Amino acid sequence: MRLDSSRPLLIRLFILAVLVLVPPVAIVSYWAMGEFERGMIPEMDKKAAVVGRDVTAQVERAVDLGIPLDGLVGVDEFFAPILQANPEIRYLAITGPGGRVLFARGIAKETLAGHLMRAAPAGDDGKAAIGPYLDLALPVGSRAGIGGQVHVGFDQGYIGTRLGDIFYDIVVVLAASLIVAFEILMFVVFFNITGPMKLAAAVVDRARRGDFTHVPGGVSGDEVGHFIRTLSTTIRRADEQFRSLMAYIDEVRTAHFDKTVVERAGEIAERVRFLYRFSETGRPLVIRDQLATDIRLPLFLFVFAEEMGRSFMPLYAREFGTSFAGLSAEMLMALPIVMFMVGITVASTWAGAAIARLGTRRVFLTGLIPAAGGYFLTAFAESVGQLICLRILSGLGYALVTVACQTYIARATVEEKRAQGLGVYVGAVLTASICGTAMGGVLAERVGFDATFVISSLLAAISGWLVHRLLDAGQDGGADRNDGDGDGKSLLRLFANWRFSALLLFAAVPAKMALTGFLFFLVPLILWKAGLTLPEIGRTAVLYPVVMAVLSAVSSRLSDRMGWRSGLVAAGGLIGGLGLLTPLLPLGLDAPTGVALAIVALGISHGLSASPQLALVPDVCWIECQSFGRTKVLALVRTVERFGSIIGPILAAAFIPAWGLDGAVVVLGSVVLALSVIFMLCSFAFGSGLHIVAEEDEE
Amino acid sequence: MSWSLARKVSAALVALLLCTGLLTAVFGYYKFEDVLSSLVRSRYSFVVFTIKKNVEDRLNLGFALRQLRQIQEAIELEKVRDDQVLGIEIYDSRGEVLFNTDRGGIGTSVPAKWLEPLEATTTQPFSLLDEDAQLVGLPLVNTLGKVEGAVVLRFPAAFLERELGQLLGRLALELLAALAGFSVIAAVASYALLGSVGRRLGGMERTLDKVLADGGFAEPDPRDEGGFETRFAEFVLKTREAVDHISESTDEVERLDRLA
Known part of the structure; x- marks a missing residue:
């Protein structure tokens, strides 16, 4: 492991962080889920008993009035609201004396009959596992000697499904913790080890060639800080010895009457100065690095x-x-x-x-x-x-x-x-x-x-x-x-460069419009309307930065290696626009899935185009970047694209009353797509390589 | 207080571990509480719903709410069936309690906030929090759609802690034990991982001191060709050489000075 390189140490520390953070949370969560599930079973049983008791009481009343069990009318209509109001109950059924299924709602009679035939006998509490269900059977008509049963069926996986949200929350917290851990460890390594060691390496490199003019700055109480102090002290001591010698030589040269001694002392001073460099300012300079x-x-x-x-x-x-x-x-x-x-x-x-x-x-x-x-x-x-x-x-x-x-x-x-x-x-x-x-x-x-x-x-x-x-x-x-010169007014001359204007208006602005109009504004509204909870909305929206993080690294390399910047920007724009047209596709997707697809498309779009878009700026206005400074040109790009961020939600909000939420997504997507198509057409004329001819020279 | 690298890293890891563990525990617990509470509420809502149906069937026959004497027995039966139920009350639209499992409460007035749900046009179950009890209720509506009153069921707000206190206590202990165990692992692993950095730096410092004091060479790890330690060995050598040279030069100047 190299001391002045952060990568190996970071990898080891991150592996350590994963090993320390994931297992305890995973183990305790696993135990807890099991305990929670067991803790909920009695409550499910009570619920089943309450529902079963009510249904049984109603059926008993009819039987007491002399209505035969298989002659009951309107049972389906009676069961329907109960099932609707209690989603954890999967079915309600009544069976006759021989176990024949007379009425069932929420499950086909044949299916239930099959399950009942194969099931092990119910316990004293009337509970039995039948197929994927937990069945509670309550006797009905026993006073009339009929011997029927009311069945209340729960989905065995219902508790697991309800507790699934806990699992997702834990995954979110754990993932966020790992990212925070990575950031903190990276900070600790860079700030405490790699940064100071790079300074130390710079000083060591100078000193091993005889240059003792600098000492590393920054002091901390750890081992690296101690090492840096030792290094500095050593160089300072050498510096002090050098200065003592020079002071002595100066004294000899000034005060000595023997010319040969003075000359000899001068030669010694020159030789030391020839062999080694010490600071001219009277003490070693402290290097600090940002x-x-x-x-x-x-x-x-x-x-x-x-x-x-x-x-x-x-x-x-x-x-x-x-x-x-x-x-x-x-x-x-x-x-x-x-x-x-x-x-x-x-x-x-x-x-x-x-x-x-x-x-x-x-x-x-x-x-x-x-x-x-x-x-x-x-x-x-x-x-x-x-x-x-x-x-x-x-x-x-x-x-x-x-x-x-x-x-x-x-x-x-x-x-x-x-x-x-x-x-x-x-x-x-x-x-x-x-x-x-x-x-x-x-x-x-x-x-x-x-x-x-x-x-x-x-x-x-x-x-x-x-x-x-x-x-x-x-x-x-x-x-x-590289700030360059030129005021804000003269900077506006950049818009005379049609390539620059096309890049901004037809690529940068629509990208931001889609981001704020769709992701920031429409996504929470659509998902909330679809019944998703806030954590679910967060988990869906997070697809965008995840996809973008993965793709942006790839696209940066692609754009640098192949120089296919305008192509990537155009492709990104088209994918983003088409992605927002997802509600038009006849795929039969539910709202959350459709939105998730559109978010992934937007992530792909921006992942492909964000870095190449910035890299394209100096390509299309190289001369302007030289005269105004790249920082100012990029700042202008950022400012103009923010108009897209402002317009996006306004357009989306204006579209909703006319076309509804899905319609707003589609219309916003159409606008983005249309602008992206224009950029694509423009990009064919961009040419390749650096754009070194300013527009005014062409005129 | 000076902190070693290992101590800094292990402190960061332990802090993160504790935060992660506590956050997941808090979120997990509250989510569980939500799921279980909704299940309990839905059970009681069902009980309330059956009472409501019972009352409304009789209202539909033309009886006035305060005339339904059999309802008193029905609600007492429901309370007996479930020892978690604190009480069931039926009150009219003005807030007067007509039937109550605690018979002493009949004739009293309900708090004003119990009447608020009756003003809404919805017939959905409503939930209220009343000191240390939770309430689920349903409005009672006659055939003309007029709200006649409401039925509410009270159950303890802290039912979860009471029912599952032991389970939650055991889980909390398990969590703390896991966090403590892995905190120790984090600290030990940090020391093991960063100890080598400290040892190598300490070794270089000692070599520097020794070479400057007694002479000799700094011998870098042969595997570190071109790395920091190799360059540091050259630095040590050069520094020693410089110090020796300056020292010899000083001796020479002294000798020349004495010649006079």
Whole structure:
């Protein structure tokens, strides 16, 4: 295992985390499920007895009136509402003296007769397992000497099915825990071992060539910190000896009257300086390094906090009523999402300037105040107006925090490793999205929407605490390396480049429209209407980041290796648009399955196109990227695509009154598909390789 | 307090293990409680439903609600059948209790919140929480669709803890034992895994001290060709060489200085 490489250590630690976290939870859950099942059986028996007793009493009354058991009328109509009101009861039946099935509802007479024939005799309590059912038989007509029976049948797997939700919740918590464990361990390894050891390696590399000008910075109380201190002390001692020698030589050269001695001392000084380098500033310089991974854990926690509300935001907005400022109920549910995006768009435009002035650390902490405050106060919102204002506030903070993280990562990464830096950002956002969306649903069902927002604010506060504690206050600030020049107005000249405009309007904007309009807004509404619980909605919505996380890594490699960027963007757009047309397909799918398919298609779409889309920007406007700076051009791309995020929910909400929820999905999908087709046609004219001829030169 | 790498990692793992264990236990318990409560409520709803049917059949024959004396026996019979039932009450639309398994309660008024479900047009079962009891009820409706009153059944709110207290206690102990056991494993494994890092760093430190004090060489692990330890060995050598050279140079300058 190499000491200055994180990969082997991380792999071992993650395996350890899996071995430590999964078995105890799995073992205890397995025991608990068995105990829970056994704990519920007596209650099921009581329920069966109550139902059976009532049915028996009714039948007895008829028999007492002289009606023969096989001559009862309207038994089916009598059984129907009981079965409907008690879904755990699978069937009700009456059998005659010889065990002949006279009436049955919920099961075919022949099937029940077959099961009864094969079944072992019932116990004293009248209970017997017959086929897949638990059958409770109660005697009827015994006073008249008839000897019939009323049968109440339960599905043997009913308890297991009901307890299945517990299993899914446990899986969600366990998966989220493993992801959090991975993030924390990665942070511990990078922050405490790999980062300091890389600094130590840099200093060692210099010193083994005779350069003692630097010492590694950062001190911790662990073994690595101790080693770094020993290393620094050794170099400082050598430095002190060197300085003592030089001071002595200076003294000799100044004070000695014998010229040969002075010359000889000067030669000694020159020889030492020739062989070894020591700092010119009077002491060794301390090297501190900024690692992209330093910000990953705070970013992960912050995005986790925001994503917690993702699976239920429209449902939460609906709780505040359906009328406000003359807007439709659907528009009111969409507005919190829309205004959050507006907040992000507004703050994004000046976040870069704020970072250049204040530095990433301070902007992160400043942005955290409206973001975490917004989450906290959302828990106490009393009207949709308040909710909208708070979502704007959170959006402003979200933009500041995420742009600060992007800038921190960009500054911590050398140009050649910019893709790796982007991977740190995308990785943190996607894993947080997976955890947040899934856990948000589980938490909201258990503790309620309001408490979930309070938990979000706590997570955001923890991320701020980490940044406050771990990032060096005096380390960053100033403009980006490749900021270029050009103001916002001149930046708009970029739109004269038709390739750039086509990429934005027909690829980036529709992608965001589908994301916010469908996934953020329509999915919770459709699934809730289909009767899914909040955890189930969360588990369905989480398919998007899962698919995207898997595919984006593949598509980045494909796009870099094959250079087929515009093709991947076009293919992604088409898949996303077609996926939203799922309700039109005559597959007979139920709503949740259809929605899940559409979400997977959207995940594939964005997984294929997100990275190539960003990589395509310098291809289609290479000269502009050089003159304005790539950061500014990419910031413009982000700002414009956020208009898609704003338009998406508005369009979807406007479509619902006319076409219903499924119709809204289809129409939104048609819009996305149409725009994607236009991009595909445009992309044929894009050509391959770098686009090095600016549009104005062509004119 | 200084924390070793192993202590940091094991603390992180143990904290995660405890959080995961407790979260899954809390979610699992509440989900179980939900499922079991809904089953219990549906049983009592069925009991209430049968009483409601019984009452409404008689109302449909033209009797007034307060005239249905046989209902008192019927509700007492239902209470006797199930020792979990705290009481069954039938009250009219003004809130006066007409029949009650606790006969002393007949004639009293029900709390105002018991009347709220009667204002709704729905005839679905309603649930209420009353101090330490849960209630399930159903409105009583005559043939003209007018709500005449309601029947409610009370059962203990803490029935789950009472019925399953032992089971839950045993599960909690098992969970704690598993968490404690795996916490120890996490700590030991962290020390085993990161101990080698500490030992290698400690070894390098000792070599550095020894070579600088007594001379000699740092011998890197032959398997670490080009790795950190090989480069560190070169660093040690170079540092020793530099220190020796500076020391010799100092001696030489001293000698020259004394020559005067």
